Amino acid sequence: MATIASGNMRREELPDALSGTPRAHAIDRWIYVFMAAWFIVIVLVGFIPDAMMKVALVKAGARPPFPLVLHMHAVLMGSFLLLLLTQTWLMATGRRALHMQLGVFGAVLAAALVVVGFVLAPTMYYQVWGGATFGPPEVRKALAPMLPMLENILLLQIAAGIMFAVFITIALNARARDAGLHKRMVILAIAVPLGAAIDRMHWLPSTLPANPVATDFYVLLAVAPMFVWDVIRNRRVHEAYKIWFPVFVAVSATVDLLWDKPWWHATAKAIMRV
Numbered sequence: 001m002a003t004i005a006s007g008n009m010r011r012e013e014l015p016d017a018l019s020g021t022p023r024a025h026a027i028d029r030w031i032y033v034f035m036a037a038w039f040i041v042i043v044l045v046g047f048i049p050d051a052m053m054k055v056a057l058v059k060a061g062a063r064p065p066f067p068l069v070l071h072m073h074a075v076l077m078g079s080f081l082l083l084l085l086t087q088t089w090l091m092a093t094g095r096r097a098l099h100m101q102l103g104v105f106g107a108v109l110a111a112a113l114v115v116v117g118f119v120l121a122p123t124m125y126y127q128v129w130g131g132a133t134f135g136p137p138e139v140r141k142a143l144a145p146m147l148p149m150l151e152n153i154l155l156l157q158i159a160a161g162i163m164f165a166v167f168i169t170i171a172l173n174a175r176a177r178d179a180g181l182h183k184r185m186v187i188l189a190i191a192v193p194l195g196a197a198i199d200r201m202h203w204l205p206s207t208l209p210a211n212p213v214a215t216d217f218y219v220l221l222a223v224a225p226m227f228v229w230d231v232i233r234n235r236r237v238h239e240a241y242k243i244w245f246p247v248f249v250a251v252s253a254t255v256d257l258l259w260d261k262p263w264w265h266a267t268a269k270a271i272m273r274v
Contacts, residue, residue, distance in 0.1 A: 027229060029092040035187050035226050036085040039194060042222060043081060046197025047074075064127060073113075073120045077193075080109045084190060091183070103175065110168045110189075114161060117193075121157040125150050125272055133274075149209055151268035152260055156195065156212060159251050163192045167244060184226070184240035191223045192248070198222075211259050216252040 057063040083106050090099040128150055132143035167189035174181040195215045199208060207214040230238050258264040 024233065028233065031226055031229050032088040032183055032187065033085065033092050035223075036081070036088045038225070039187075039190060039222070040081050040085060042194055043077070043197045046200040050200040064131070067120075067123050067127065069116060069120050069123050073116050076109060076113050076116055080106070080113060080190065083109060084186065087186075088183075106186075107172055110164075110172075114165045117157065117161045117164075121154055121161075122272060125154060126274075129272070129274055148260070148265060151265050152209070154268050154271070155255055155258055155264060156215075159255050160193045160195065163247065163251055164189050166247070167192065170243065180238065181240050184230075184238060185244065187226060188223060188240060188244040191219055194222055195219055209260075211256050212252075213256060216248075216256075219248075 054063065054066075058065055083102065087099055087102060087106065090096070090102070128143050128146055131139050132147055133140070135143065167185055171182050171185035171189055174185065195212070195218070198204065198215055198218045199206070199212075204218065205214065227241060230241075
């Protein structure tokens with residue numbers, strides 16, 4: 001047991017200039033709670049004004065009602081973020097047993113998020129495509145220009161869904177053998193779909209609709225507090241970032257290369273079978 005504990009200590013907390021200070025230990029406990037709360041703030045700031053605007057349009061008859069799968073996605077994502085906040089708070093306050101029990105629910109939520117996300121993307125596309133194809137002339141005229149952008153957004157949705165699934169699987173597989181990798185990778189996994197909220201903050205400088213480079217940069221900024229503290233505290237880059245960052249950059253670069261290209265638009269139509 002002593003050998004295992006020593007190994008875990010070497011992985012998690014290398015000696016540094018801050019060791020033994022109450023402030024450092026407090027940040028160690030609460031940085032993940034802060035990250036979970038920070039992500040919730042990002043989602044609320046991005047989605048609440050956008051949702052209120054779209055609800056008003058629905059009431060005015062200017063757009064169709066939200067599909068059921070969109071409500072399911074919102075409930076699942078909100079539940080996952082609240083569970084993440086709860087789980088980080090439980091660990092910060094020493095309630096490990098309850099944290100482990102709730103972890104099973106988290107795994108179920110994560111799987112449901114992936115499934116519902118891959119149903120939501122084509123549903124939203126078909127909703128606009130149907131209006132642009134079969135609606136009255138004025139509706140077709142208004143919706144037709146939106147289809148190329150939706151095809152680009154489909155590219156983002158596929159990339160985010162795949163990365164979230166990969167990272168959350170790594171996090172879940174590491175929960176028993178490497179707590180440090182587990183907790184960081186859960187945070188990094190949920191950071192990927194934050195781009196959807198960030199893109200709705202129209203007051204932020206953006207490279208859209210030309211490309212999503214700015215969104216990728218803002219996602220990196222969102223995870224920066226945890227990364228910076230890790231480097232300051234342990235004087236090294238944790239293995240979680242060595243896994244996450246190359247994948248995130250490679251996938252994001254691929255999305256940027258395909259963005260708004262004729263080949264991608266043709267492929268998106270083929271995927272949607274339209």
